[in-house]
Amino acid sequence: MQVIADLGGTPGKDCRGFCKFCYFRKVKPLTEALGCQHCPPNNVGCQRCLEGVQESGKEFQQPFAVLNEVQMTLMMNPIRDAKLKVNISGGGDVSCYPYLEELISNLYQWQLPIHLGYTSGKGIDDGDIATQFLNQGVDEVTYTIFAADAKLRKEWMLDPSPEESLKAAQLFAEGADLHAAAVIIPGVNDGAALQNTCEKLEEWGAKALMMMRFANSYDQGLILGNEPVVEGIIPHEPLEFEELVKEINSEYNLRVTGTPLSDPTIGAPFILAKDEYEEFLGILPQVTGEATILTSKIAAPFLKKIFNKIAPDNVNVLPTKKDIACLMTKQDLEVLDLEDVKETVILPGRAFIHQLDAERILSEDGVSRFIAYGPDTLSVDGELSSGMSEEDVIESELESFIDLIHAINFFGMKKAF
Numbered sequence: 001m002q003v004i005a006d007l008g009g010t011p012g013k014d015c016r017g018f019c020k021f022c023y024f025r026k027v028k029p030l031t032e033a034l035g036c037q038h039c040p041p042n043n044v045g046c047q048r049c050l051e052g053v054q055e056s057g058k059e060f061q062q063p064f065a066v067l068n069e070v071q072m073t074l075m076m077n078p079i080r081d082a083k084l085k086v087n088i089s090g091g092g093d094v095s096c097y098p099y100l101e102e103l104i105s106n107l108y109q110w111q112l113p114i115h116l117g118y119t120s121g122k123g124i125d126d127g128d129i130a131t132q133f134l135n136q137g138v139d140e141v142t143y144t145i146f147a148a149d150a151k152l153r154k155e156w157m158l159d160p161s162p163e164e165s166l167k168a169a170q171l172f173a174e175g176a177d178l179h180a181a182a183v184i185i186p187g188v189n190d191g192a193a194l195q196n197t198c199e200k201l202e203e204w205g206a207k208a209l210m211m212m213r214f215a216n217s218y219d220q221g222l223i224l225g226n227e228p229v230v231e232g233i234i235p236h237e238p239l240e241f242e243e244l245v246k247e248i249n250s251e252y253n254l255r256v257t258g259t260p261l262s263d264p265t266i267g268a269p270f271i272l273a274k275d276e277y278e279e280f281l282g283i284l285p286q287v288t289g290e291a292t293i294l295t296s297k298i299a300a301p302f303l304k305k306i307f308n309k310i311a312p313d314n315v316n317v318l319p320t321k322k323d324i325a326c327l328m329t330k331q332d333l334e335v336l337d338l339e340d341v342k343e344t345v346i347l348p349g350r351a352f353i354h355q356l357d358a359e360r361i362l363s364e365d366g367v368s369r370f371i372a373y374g375p376d377t378l379s380v381d382g383e384l385s386s387g388m389s390e391e392d393v394i395e396s397e398l399e400s401f402i403d404l405i406h407a408i409n410f411f412g413m414k415k416a417f
Contacts, residue, residue: 001081002115003073005103008061009092016096016122019146019157021183021214026226027054034223034329035354037347037373044354053352054224055091063099067106074110085140089117096123101132108136115140116172118181122159127167134175141172145180147189148200156188173204179386181210186236190244198252208255208386211248213241221327223352238298238323245382257382260298260324266390269379270302272397278309283398285405287311289412291344291372293404294318294333296325299378306401315408316340326350326376330357338365344412345369346404349376372411375403 009015011024018025033045034053040046070086086107088094094116097103100123107114114137121143124130145166146157153162172178180201184190189197201209214235215221216228236244238261245258249265257263271277287310295303300319307315318340320332325348333353345362347353351373358371378400385393 001077001083002085002087003070003112005066005070005086005088005107006061007066007088007090007092007094007097007103008058009090009097010058011055011091014060014090014092014096015120016093016160017158019120020230021156021185022229023215023222024055024224024226025229027056028225029056030054030224034352035357036352037349037355039354042356044356049352058091060090060092060097063103063106066103070107085113085115087115087117093123094119095121101129104133104136104138112137113140114138116142118142118144120144120146120157120159121165121168122157124165124168125161127164127171130168130171131175134171138172138176140177140179142179142181143169143172144182145169145197145201146182147193148197149189149193152189152193156185170200170204173201173206178204178206179208179210180206181212183212183214184236184241184244185214185230185233187233194248195251198248198254201254202252206254208257209248209252210382210386211241211245211256211258212383213238213258213260215323218331219321219323221322221324223327223329255386257386259381259383261381263382263385266385266388266393268385268388268393269381270299270306270397271379271390271393272401273302273305277394280394280398281306281310284310284401285409287314287405287408289344289409290314290342291346291408291412292316292318292340292342293346293374294320294328294336295348296320296322296328298323299325303378311408314412316342328353330354330361333358333361336362338362338367341367341369342413343367343369344408345371346374346407346411347371349373370411372407374407375400378404 012018034049035044036049038046038048116138146153150162153159159165216233216235218227242261245262246264249256272280297319300317303317320328322328322332328351330353355371362369379397
């Protein structure tokens, strides 16, 4: 169990400025809400698909407020898990939080291990601060290293003191579980630069490396009017990126995972789509309803393989052009060919699409279609799976697919027997 110590903060403002490759760089204020399943039934717009998706307008919290929230959470859960940990995170960069030393010192008095959530280290001007944090209970760190090359960090992350940031990363790796992360940009920090980074991480004793595919277009997930983030950069294709993840995983003594693809160690995402795990599909309920599942182009082949085995006549899976299902918007529906869309449509639970918009767009051919939402996720990408076992992922997928099938059976038109 992890208790979140939410620092607040805003991307770009509370991180010493945007990295060149940051998803939130060039974001334009939304002129209209994207819409999602959490909006009121007859109104497009809510906190999630307005302020939430932009992570805007939230200041860094004072340390006493953060500590109070943690204390309240602990009081509401008096039975402590043996693995209980405090995860310090926020919309800004953790290392740039001006009261970080004070906060960690106070948390240490509660004798709880501490996880420093995503930080770039750009707020660290003296690398030796890592030793102090290690001595005060920090035993896990998620660190955006980008590259072990100080010049690349300075140029692409605008890190004012890259040598000290890398020194801190090394100290964290030597004294705690360091989960390094790197957005991989073709021609910048891949190739020899990536090999150097992996060699350094391995030498320092880092636990893992999460490779994150760079996004630079609307179809890749830039839905806030900010494409391209970097002119002239063509990101890796998904399958090309997956192969790079597998290659790095085979060459270095690190738990290497990728997002959106893949986790070579345990076979995520969508372990259930693999032929050798077909026996687990027998646990799923019978599919009695009919529906079309709309999803991303990355997830679609996995879902097709699963439903072709368990419900080939009842369910069809249609991909949109969007790489990531939870970043689908109504624009992704507007370019679909409706000929193969059944009368019941299941959308990804986290898609930024309101039911009203989906009903209007998907009924433009004169067929009145019913729109429902499936589970938030159907598997886990490398961002989560690096801390999970194969059994954990299988269990998670089974739970999600059971929920999805229940939605299909409840909302879908029943086949006539």
